[in-house]
Amino acid sequence: MVIETVREPTANFPDEVVNDLPEEINTGVYYGWAKLDNGPVHKMVMSIGWNPYFRNVKKSMETHILNEFGTDFYGSELRICITGYIRPEMDFRTLDDLISTIKIDIATANAQLEKAEMKKFKDHSFFQSESKEDKTVNGFKPH
Numbered sequence: 001m002v003i004e005t006v007r008e009p010t011a012n013f014p015d016e017v018v019n020d021l022p023e024e025i026n027t028g029v030y031y032g033w034a035k036l037d038n039g040p041v042h043k044m045v046m047s048i049g050w051n052p053y054f055r056n057v058k059k060s061m062e063t064h065i066l067n068e069f070g071t072d073f074y075g076s077e078l079r080i081c082i083t084g085y086i087r088p089e090m091d092f093r094t095l096d097d098l099i100s101t102i103k104i105d106i107a108t109a110n111a112q113l114e115k116a117e118m119k120k121f122k123d124h125s126f127f128q129s130e131s132k133e134d135k136t137v138n139g140f141k142p143h
C-alpha cells in the first residue's frame with residue numbers, strides 16, 4: 001500500500017498478523033530489518049498503532065523500507081525483525097508535522113542500524129531461508 005499523502009511507501013501486514021501480535025508489543029514506532037520475497041535485507045522503520053492523525057479505527061503495522069522504492073508490495077512475502085524502539089505513537093496538528101517526524105524516524109533508524117549490535121540481526125538465519133514465492137530477479141524485485 002502506498003501513502004500518497006505521506007509519500008513514504010509502506011507495506012502492510014494482513015489483519016491476522018496484526019491481531020496476533022504479542023501483547024507486550026506496545027504501539028509506537030520501531031526500527032529493524034526487512035526482506036521482501038527473496039530480495040536483499042534492508043533497513044526498515046515501522047509504525048504499529050491506530051494512526052491517531054488519520055483517526056484510523058483499525059490497528060495496523062506499516063513497514064517503510066529504507067532504500068526500497070517499489071510501490072506495490074501487495075502479495076509479497078515480507079519478513080521483518082524488530083531491533084529497537086523509537087517513540088510512542090503521536091497525534092499531530094498538521095500533515096507537515098507528521099511528515100517531518102517520520103523523516104526524523106527514518107534518520108534515527110538509519111543511524112541505529114549502522115551499529116554492529118544491530119547489524120548482526122541482518123545476517124540472522126531467519127532471513128536466510130528461501131521465500132515460498134520468488135518474485136525477484138537477481139535479487140531485485142521487478143516493478
Ligand SMILES: Cc1cc2nc3c(=O)[nH]c(=O)nc-3n(C[C@H](O)[C@H](O)[C@H](O)COP(=O)(O)O)c2cc1C
Nearest residue numbers: 003029045046047051052053054064089090102105
Ligand atoms: C515511520 C512511521 C511513523 C508513523 N508515526 C505515526 C504517528 O506517530 N501518528 C500517526 O497518526 N501516524 C503515524 N504513522 C502512520 C501514517 O500516518 C500512516 O502511514 C498513514 O496513516 C497512512 O495510512 P493509509 O495507509 O491508511 O493511507 C507513521 C508511519 C510511519 C511509516
